Every structure is written in structure tokens, then in C-alpha cells.
Amino acid sequence: MARPSVETQRREQILRAACEVISDKGINAMRVTDVAKLAKISTGSVHYYFETKRDLTQAALEWNFTASLARRESILTRYTNARDRLQAFIDSYLPRDDDTTAAWHVWAETWVAALHDPDLRELNERIYGQWRSMITEIIRDGQAGGVIIDGDPILIANTVVSMIDGLSIQSLVGSRHMTWARMHEVCTHLIDTISVPSGREAIS
Amino acid sequence: MARPSVETQRREQILRAACEVISDKGINAMRVTDVAKLAKISTGSVHYYFETKRDLTQAALEWNFTASLARRESILTRYTNARDRLQAFIDSYLPRDDDTTAAWHVWAETWVAALHDPDLRELNERIYGQWRSMITEIIRDGQAGGVIIDGDPILIANTVVSMIDGLSIQSLVGSRHMTWARMHEVCTHLIDTISVPSGREAIS
Amino acid sequence: MARPSVETQRREQILRAACEVISDKGINAMRVTDVAKLAKISTGSVHYYFETKRDLTQAALEWNFTASLARRESILTRYTNARDRLQAFIDSYLPRDDDTTAAWHVWAETWVAALHDPDLRELNERIYGQWRSMITEIIRDGQAGGVIIDGDPILIANTVVSMIDGLSIQSLVGSRHMTWARMHEVCTHLIDTISVPSGREAIS
Amino acid sequence: MARPSVETQRREQILRAACEVISDKGINAMRVTDVAKLAKISTGSVHYYFETKRDLTQAALEWNFTASLARRESILTRYTNARDRLQAFIDSYLPRDDDTTAAWHVWAETWVAALHDPDLRELNERIYGQWRSMITEIIRDGQAGGVIIDGDPILIANTVVSMIDGLSIQSLVGSRHMTWARMHEVCTHLIDTISVPSGREAIS
DNA sequence: GATGAATGAGGTTTCATTCAT
DNA sequence: AATGAATGAAACCTCATTCAT
Numbered sequence: 033m034a035r036p037s038v039e040t041q042r043r044e045q046i047l048r049a050a051c052e053v054i055s056d057k058g059i060n061a062m063r064v065t066d067v068a069k070l071a072k073i074s075t076g077s078v079h080y081y082f083e084t085k086r087d088l089t090q091a092a093l094e095w096n097f098t099a100s101l102a103r104r105e106s107i108l109t110r111y112t113n114a115r116d117r118l119q120a121f122i123d124s125y126l127p128r129d130d131d132t133t134a135a136w137h138v139w140a141e142t143w144v145a146a147l148h149d150p151d152l153r154e155l156n157e158r159i160y161g162q163w164r165s166m167i168t169e170i171i172r173d174g175q176a177g178g179v180i181i182d183g184d185p186i187l188i189a190n191t192v193v194s195m196i197d198g199l200s201i202q203s204l205v206g207s208r209h210m211t212w213a214r215m216h217e218v219c220t221h222l223i224d225t226i227s228v229p230s231g232r233e234a235i236s
Numbered sequence: 237m238a239r240p241s242v243e244t245q246r247r248e249q250i251l252r253a254a255c256e257v258i259s260d261k262g263i264n265a266m267r268v269t270d271v272a273k274l275a276k277i278s279t280g281s282v283h284y285y286f287e288t289k290r291d292l293t294q295a296a297l298e299w300n301f302t303a304s305l306a307r308r309e310s311i312l313t314r315y316t317n318a319r320d321r322l323q324a325f326i327d328s329y330l331p332r333d334d335d336t337t338a339a340w341h342v343w344a345e346t347w348v349a350a351l352h353d354p355d356l357r358e359l360n361e362r363i364y365g366q367w368r369s370m371i372t373e374i375i376r377d378g379q380a381g382g383v384i385i386d387g388d389p390i391l392i393a394n395t396v397v398s399m400i401d402g403l404s405i406q407s408l409v410g411s412r413h414m415t416w417a418r419m420h421e422v423c424t425h426l427i428d429t430i431s432v433p434s435g436r437e438a439i440s
Numbered sequence: 441m442a443r444p445s446v447e448t449q450r451r452e453q454i455l456r457a458a459c460e461v462i463s464d465k466g467i468n469a470m471r472v473t474d475v476a477k478l479a480k481i482s483t484g485s486v487h488y489y490f491e492t493k494r495d496l497t498q499a500a501l502e503w504n505f506t507a508s509l510a511r512r513e514s515i516l517t518r519y520t521n522a523r524d525r526l527q528a529f530i531d532s533y534l535p536r537d538d539d540t541t542a543a544w545h546v547w548a549e550t551w552v553a554a555l556h557d558p559d560l561r562e563l564n565e566r567i568y569g570q571w572r573s574m575i576t577e578i579i580r581d582g583q584a585g586g587v588i589i590d591g592d593p594i595l596i597a598n599t600v601v602s603m604i605d606g607l608s609i610q611s612l613v614g615s616r617h618m619t620w621a622r623m624h625e626v627c628t629h630l631i632d633t634i635s636v637p638s639g640r641e642a643i644s
Numbered sequence: 645m646a647r648p649s650v651e652t653q654r655r656e657q658i659l660r661a662a663c664e665v666i667s668d669k670g671i672n673a674m675r676v677t678d679v680a681k682l683a684k685i686s687t688g689s690v691h692y693y694f695e696t697k698r699d700l701t702q703a704a705l706e707w708n709f710t711a712s713l714a715r716r717e718s719i720l721t722r723y724t725n726a727r728d729r730l731q732a733f734i735d736s737y738l739p740r741d742d743d744t745t746a747a748w749h750v751w752a753e754t755w756v757a758a759l760h761d762p763d764l765r766e767l768n769e770r771i772y773g774q775w776r777s778m779i780t781e782i783i784r785d786g787q788a789g790g791v792i793i794d795g796d797p798i799l800i801a802n803t804v805v806s807m808i809d810g811l812s813i814q815s816l817v818g819s820r821h822m823t824w825a826r827m828h829e830v831c832t833h834l835i836d837t838i839s840v841p842s843g844r845e846a847i848s
Numbered sequence: 849g850a851t852g853a854a855t856g857a858g859g860t861t862t863c864a865t866t867c868a869t
Numbered sequence: 870a871a872t873g874a875a876t877g878a879a880a881c882c883t884c885a886t887t888c889a890t
Contacts, residue, residue, distance in 0.1 A: 060264030198398030468672030606806030
């Protein structure tokens, strides 16, 4: 009786539904009923898997990040050049498609909820840190390979991460002044700024 | 007779209280009772000045921005050099003191609430636009005065604004990795990047 | 300083407004604010003239009846023949014009409110009795004059009054089945039934 | 499994309670709490079955009529003579016992509420029409059987219905002048008026 | 006499959570 | 494992009434 997998599957089904609701309506407007309906189960069942709404919310926010990362795993191994890897990685985070936009919505909800909730603060710290580390790692790689300029890799990572977050917010909120094209432009400009002019091109 | 100031005063008293609550607990956790208590009036009175909680919230979010701007008005006229003005202006927005931090909290709440509320979206568009315009104006001034590098001033403004927003979020959420000092560092670095090297250096 | 008249006038202005609101929205939906607005005064003033809302309501209901009666005073002296007087009197009560319809609305509200309010019950008893007496009186006159059939005048009056009330209700509620023409038809039929065939016609 | 009856039963339990409250206190004084208490459930449960108080009220008013009719169904098949059927049917509606009185109270509340509420107006039109139809049917039967006088059956039905309504109102409001005996008297008199003199009299 | 800002009790409604089935 | 009926605390909002001016 390999039931554990059923449970895992059920949990994921609920978490996915929760994220969709959070993305559409926001954390505070999320109702257990909404999640249940979307997952096509009863509210009782939701509570069978998640003791309280709070538990459900936290698990959903964490799942949002994990799933988001998993979707980008391949990018990190696809490119040998760190600069290209950075560009591809950042590009993949610009809210172009619905999935990415939804993930950003949940992400933004997480930040703001964390402002008033120590537990979420810790969750945020953990997953945010993880993300920053990945960027830092790429930058270190790039510096080692001579394609990214020297300087404190953490400072550079912070710059990059901040820029992406800031741009995304303006984009998500729907500013007509911040189109996806503009975002791409700003990001590319930033990457150029922290890149070492490519040798071959310089030579030729 | 001649009591127009009382109403204005009362409204401001309520709005100030609302912003404090929003900053402390978040928009969704804000209770009309909380605001009333903080303003030392009855809930009935709150509703006497603001028909619905929604109206109150919107007015508070708008007031947060307006008041925030008013507090910085002097900065814009204090410096003749646009670069210094930009630096001072940006510095004044880094969440150092309690007032500024509170304003940022409310600001962040506004963004996320706007994700699901067309009215707030419009409000956000309006006040965000105003802010972006101010930065753009300073940059234009700087370019005219030869202290800021050439390039599309709007693109530069977007870069600056995004960076500040992104940094602030990380800071607000309480990341141990994003101290105020680090923020200052990143900001200064950015301003340096978009500044024309100063005369003395140019001479030598 | 003949102020009393001012007060009387003010009271009537308020009562008239109250009746209009009651007619339009019903007793329970009537707000002191509505009355004040319609009378173009403040709520404070309404309370200056009527201690409580309850007092105001009762006074309004009573006023509705009194004013309604006053408007028909002339009819009672206009006709020498009791049968004609009865016909004219009844006709004047059919809800044809807006004023009469409004009076009926208030009248109906009074009945239903009286179901649960002893004070209104008494008020109703008083003014209803007054109305019944008037009809009875006309019938007695008619019997004395030989134009109305014999029989307990009170029983006949009750029949007439009931019929009018019943018809009016159906009409007021807006039944498409109960037009004013139909009401008139039923009433005329009833009056014919209780009338003595006129001598001259019988002779000729 | 197979719990459909529970829901129906629960709904009826609530509707019955609502009608009782409406009869006792009136539509506007009815509180959801009152209904809940009387039905021995929580207010939450009331709202589980009826979204809003308005829905509850409407359903209750409709139920009042339906249940009222159901209680009289047997009368319509008991008598072969249409005149007797009419007499029995009308008699059964005179507010003698508590149940009938309560039903009339709710009935009266429906009328007056309908004055200001289009939905109730429609509801009233529907159920009132149904009632009028039943009376009309009996009269048609009586005319076919030669026990009721000729004439437009709808006109006669309107006369009958109006009389009953009018009498009931006076009775309900508690007029000392309108006892049940008097009502009976007036009704019998009316039925006599619209009846064909019985056979023996016709023969002699 | 008149005002209208201020009150606060009380009502409807929502929704996370429980628990018998 | 799953359900969904039932709960009840808590929130927003209304509005008659008061009272300083």
C-alpha cells in the first residue's frame, strides 16, 4: 500500500490551488473554500492535510518558491559561460508568461505578509537567501572565468537582485510605463555594466 | 461657523492613525476599531468621515504618499547641483528612521493591494508616476548641467527607482543581508555610475 | 411675538415630509435623516420638535389621517342626497391621484405597524372608528331619506369599508388584475346593492 | 448518503421560525438572531441555508402562503356543492385560531413590504393571483351548477376577495368593532347575495 | 431655536474550524 | 480518508440620539 505518494500528490494539488488563489486574489482574500473548490475537494479535506489556514498559506508560499526554482534548474547547467547563464537566468524571471507572473504575484504577497509575520520573515529569509546565493555563485563563476568585472560578488548580486525585484514590482502593478521590453532593456544594460568586454570581440 | 479646519484636521488625524495601523499590521489586518482607538474617537466617527473602510484605506494610502512627499519638499530646493540633489533625495528615502520605514511599509502594502484592485492600481499609477517624474526631472537637470551622463533620462530614472524599490523591500522584510549601510553603498555606487566624473578628477 | 404659529408651521412641514418618506419607503425604512433632508432642516431640528423617532412617526400617521379627512370635508356638505354623498365620498378615496395613493400607502403602513404596537393600535382604533362613523352616518341619513335599504347601518358600513380597504390594498400593491376602473365597478355595484331603487325611475 | 430530507427539513424549520417571528414582531423587527433562537440553531446556520436576510424573508413569505394553502387542500375536495365549498373555504380563512391569525399577519406584512419592493411585488402578484384563481374557479363551478348567480366570475371573485381582505385587516388590527362573529355575518351575507335562492324557495 | 459632529449599541454577514458520519 | 453541515466569534456598518456651540 504505497499510500504516501497519494498524500504527497494530494498536498501538491492543494498547494498549487492555494498559489493560484493567492496570485489571483491575494493572501488576505484567499478563502479555504476557494482553495477547496479549485482543488476539487472539500474544505474538510483541506484541513485534513493542513491543520490551519496559516499552515496552508505558509506551505503554499514555500512551494511557490521551490517549484519556481525547479522550473529553472536546467538553465543553470545549460550554459558554460557564466555571463550567458546570468542573462538566461535573469531573463527567465522577467514576468512574461502567466506562470512566471503568477509566481511573482505570490512572491510579492510573501514579502508584504512577511512584514508583519515573523514566521514568514524567516521563510522569506531562507528562500530569498537561497536565490541570492545562486546569483552570487554565478557571479563568482563569471569573475573566475573573467567575464564579469571584479568587485564584491555579494554587492554585485544585491544590485542585480534589487533591480530585478524593483522592476518586477513596477511591472506587476501594471504600470504602463514599465513594459516587459523596458524591463529587458534595463536588465541587459545592467548586465553589460557588470560584464567584462568579451576578449574575442575586443581582439577582432 | 468657520469650522472648515476642524473637518480637515479630523480627517488627517484619522488618516494618520490608519497609516500607522497599516504599517504595523498590514492593510488586511487593519480594523476600523484599531484606527478609531488610535485616533481616540469612536468607530462611528471614523465612518462619519469615511463612508466605508475601503474609502478610508484608499485615502490613507494616498495620504501616505502625499505626506511623504511634503516632508521632502525642502530637499528639492536646497541643492543647486543636481547630482547632490539626487543623492540627498534618494538618501532621504532609505528606510532609516521610523517615519520613513512606516511610509515604506504602507507603500509596499499599496503595491500588493493594487495587484488585485483596479482602483488602487490607478492610485498607484498616479502617485508612482509622480515620483518617477521627480527623479526624471532631477536627472534632466543633471544632464543639462553636465553632472549626469547622457542617455534616455526615463531609462535612467527607471533604473534608479527600481533599485531603490528593490533594495527597500529586502531591507524592510528584515533581511540580515541587507542593512542600511549596504543599501547606501549600492545606491552610492549606482549614482556614481550615472554621474559624470567630477571636474578635479577630470583635470588630473 | 406670535411664535406659536411658526412652530405649528414647522411641525406640519416635518410631518408632511415624514408622510412622504413613509409613503415612498415605508415606516421601517424611514430615516430621521430622510425626513430632515426633505423638510430642508437638520436632524437636530427634527428632534427639537419631536423628542423621539417614535413620536414623529405616530404624529405623522395621525396627521396623514387628519389631513386626508380635511381634504374631503366639502364633499360631506355638497350633496343633499345621501346616496350621492356616499358615492362621492367613496369615489374620493379610490387611489386615483398621487396624493390619495400616498395617503393610502401611509394608511396601510399604519395598519401593519399597529399589529405589533399597542399605541398605534389605539391610534388606529380612534381614526378608523372616526371613518367608520362617518360612513355609518351617511347610511343612516340615507335610510332616513329612503334611498338606502334597511338593515343594521353598522353592518352595512362595515361591508362598505371592508370592501374599499380590500380593493385598495390589491390596487396599491400593483396588481395588474385590480385597475382603478375595476375598483370603481365593484364599488358602484356595491352601492347599487345597498340602494333603494329610485322612486321616479320605478314609477316611470 | 441520502440526506436530502435533512436539508429540506432544516429549511422548513427555519422558515417556520421566521414566519413566527414575522407574525409576532413584523418584518422589519425580525432579527436573524430571533429566527435562529426560535429554530434552536446558530445565526451562522441560518445563513448557511439562506444567503442573506432578504432571501430568508422572501422564502418565509412564500412559504407562509404555500403552507397556508396546503392546510386547506382537503376543503376543496370535500364538498360537492360549490356554494358550500365557497362558504367553507372562506370560513377557513377567517382569523379564528392562532395559526390562521399568524398566517394573516404575515400576509399583511407581505402586502405592505411589497409596496416598496419590486421582488415582493412579483411574489405577491404570483401568490395573490393563485388565490384569486381558486376563488374564481369555485364560482365558475357554482355558476355551472346553478347555485351561484350569473355575472363575470372574476368580478365576483374580486368582490369576495376584497371583502375578506378588508374584514381581516380590521379584525387583525384588533378593532373592537370587528369581531369574528361580525366578520362571519358579513361574509355569510355576501355569499347569500351572490347565491341563487335554493330549490325549495324557487319551487314555492 | 437651530445645527451637525460625534457617539455607540446593535444588526447582518463572513469564514476558519470542528466533528459526526 | 473524506465530507460538509454546523458553529460562533468577529468585523463592518447604520442610525437614533445627544450636546456644545
